[in-house]
Amino acid sequence: MSPNLTAIKLGQPIRYNRPGKTVMGDTWSTAWGADGTLFTIIDDSPGFEMVLQTSGNRNLAVGSFGNSAPPDLYGSMINGMEAYGRGGQLGADGACWKGNGITSMDRTLYLSVSRHWYHVKAYDHRQIARHCSLVKSLDNGQTWTPHPYKAEPLPEPLFPGARFATCFFVDFGQDGALPEPTPHQADRYVYALSNDGYWNNGNAIHLARVRRENLPNLKLDDWEFFCGCRTSDEQPLWRAGRPGLEACYPILSRPFHFGQTGMNYLPFFQRYVLVGWHYPQLSLENWNHQVCTWDFYQSPTPWGPWTQFDSHTWEKEGFYNPVLPSKFFSPDERSGWILTCGDFNTWNKPVEETLYTLHMIPFEWVST
Numbered sequence: 001m002s003p004n005l006t007a008i009k010l011g012q013p014i015r016y017n018r019p020g021k022t023v024m025g026d027t028w029s030t031a032w033g034a035d036g037t038l039f040t041i042i043d044d045s046p047g048f049e050m051v052l053q054t055s056g057n058r059n060l061a062v063g064s065f066g067n068s069a070p071p072d073l074y075g076s077m078i079n080g081m082e083a084y085g086r087g088g089q090l091g092a093d094g095a096c097w098k099g100n101g102i103t104s105m106d107r108t109l110y111l112s113v114s115r116h117w118y119h120v121k122a123y124d125h126r127q128i129a130r131h132c133s134l135v136k137s138l139d140n141g142q143t144w145t146p147h148p149y150k151a152e153p154l155p156e157p158l159f160p161g162a163r164f165a166t167c168f169f170v171d172f173g174q175d176g177a178l179p180e181p182t183p184h185q186a187d188r189y190v191y192a193l194s195n196d197g198y199w200n201n202g203n204a205i206h207l208a209r210v211r212r213e214n215l216p217n218l219k220l221d222d223w224e225f226f227c228g229c230r231t232s233d234e235q236p237l238w239r240a241g242r243p244g245l246e247a248c249y250p251i252l253s254r255p256f257h258f259g260q261t262g263m264n265y266l267p268f269f270q271r272y273v274l275v276g277w278h279y280p281q282l283s284l285e286n287w288n289h290q291v292c293t294w295d296f297y298q299s300p301t302p303w304g305p306w307t308q309f310d311s312h313t314w315e316k317e318g319f320y321n322p323v324l325p326s327k328f329f330s331p332d333e334r335s336g337w338i339l340t341c342g343d344f345n346t347w348n349k350p351v352e353e354t355l356y357t358l359h360m361i362p363f364e365w366v367s368t
Contacts, residue, residue, distance in 0.1 A: 002270035003367035005298045007310045010338075011362035013317070014071045022351050023048045023075060024339035025061075025359055029168065029262065030325040034175040038065040038327050039109060039141055040075070041099035044087060044344075048075040050351075055080075059151070060196065062141045070328060070337040070360040078141040084113065085151030088285045091115075093153055098199070100132065100260055101168030105176040105190060105215060109137040111144065112167035112192075116199055117155055127163040127199035129260070131157035134218050146218075158220055161204055162197030163248055166260035170272070170302060170325045173311035176212070180266035184301055186265075190215050191302050193251070193274075196260045200320070201278045202258040204250035207303055209238070212295040226251060226303050236303050251303050252276070257295065262325050263302065269367065271298045274306070275322045280313070280354040290318045290343050317355060318343030318349030335364045 016023055025045025030038050042061045046053035047189040052061065060078050068074045084097035093113035102111045114132035119125070134152050135144045148154055159167065172178055178186050189209040195202030207226040214222040225244035227237045239247055252258065252274070259277045266273060276295040281288040296310040319340045328337040342355025351357070 003037040003268075005269060005271060005273070005296075005309050005365055005367050007366035008296055008312070009364040009366060010312060013319070013340075013361045016073060016075075016358035016360065017351050017354075021074060022050055024050070024347065024351065024354065024356050024360075025346060026356070027060075027099055027321055028323050028339040028341060028358060029099070029101045030065075030323060030327070030339065031102040031109060032171075032174045032325065032327045033104045033109070033140065034107045036174075037140070038067075039063070039078070039102060039104065040065060040339075041111065043098050043104050046087075047077045047080065051077055052080050055086075058082065059085040059087060059089060059097045062099075062102075062111070064141070069216050070362070073358070073360060075358075079144070081144070083147040083149075083151065089151050091152040095130070095153070097148070097151060098129070098131075100166045101192070101262055102178075103169035103171070103190075104174075105212070107138075107175065108216065109141055110169070111135050112169075112213065114157075114165050115280075124201070125282050125287055126163075126201045129197050129199055130162055130163045130266075132159040132167050132194070133157045134167065136216065136218065156197065157219055159194070159245060162246070163245055164208060164225075165197040166194045166199065166202075167192050168260065168262035169195065170263045170265060171324070172265050173326050173352070179265075183265065183270070188212060191263075192261055193261075193302075195260055196250075200259040201256045201282060202260070203253065204256045205252040205258055205261075205274070205276075206248045207251045208244075208248070216282065220245065222272075224273045229303070236301075252297065252306050258280075259320065261321075264326060265354060266329075266333050269365070272302055273298055273299065273324070275324070277320055277322060279318075279320075289320075289345055290316055292318050292320050294319075294322055318345075319359065319361075333365075334367075335362065337362055
């Protein structure tokens, strides 16, 4: 029987910014490339060493950590993604582009992008997201297709609407490599997840999959969505295309508790891990991003049943969007590093003081 996760031990956060290294921005989703490079998304950023600042910050950008590792990560820019807009640039729909998840699969990078709306008070200060698409790069992030025109929406988003608006990929390891034995047909399918249309404080997590050979097509009809389990044998039900998207059933549901997030598979534990994060003191009247809670969930399958095994609240730092790059797991998978960003309301402080930068947090799993 595989070990059961019972808790997580979080170490002291380490700031990226220090003399000779500077960055501001958030998200920090990662993809482990075939050559060992760790690619990363940076949203709302002037880039590493602030190289994009003179030409205008970017809604999203793509960078690289190369083969560096925490606590001595060193980042560099790959693509400023200017087609997706300068910092805060809105389209005719009143939204801007944001990057969500990224993965490397068979030497191709896939980046999830969607339309985000700022400060919609009717949504209790939740930043809403809609109309997600995947874009791909065959040259390690130098160029991407498709791309928008002057930061406007793409005419035909891959996942229209809210149900799959913040796509992240399930992280199995380097460039789609899989452990032995291979779990849950992951040799045939690429799995992805999304909340129900919010950057922060969403209500539910949905699951989808696509056959590995069809992923490059970037077509909705190739995707299947989890629509619950048969009661007789608990086998998942999948439905393809637009009907599946409209009928998808949550793998996790908890109102206001799921910001956009990813999922990892841990072969040693034979468990999937997901970190739900939210601002517990956010409401129509309250704008508190200094307090953020991380809830840790585990499951034997990508679709559940999911159980919460730990929780941690950052009372002042506001750390959000936690990412667990599989590249930084120890060989026995019992420890690793979390990448995250702190309170974005400190964006205007000096680079040596702001929390709105990359932080690295060491962790250890506790199991029985």
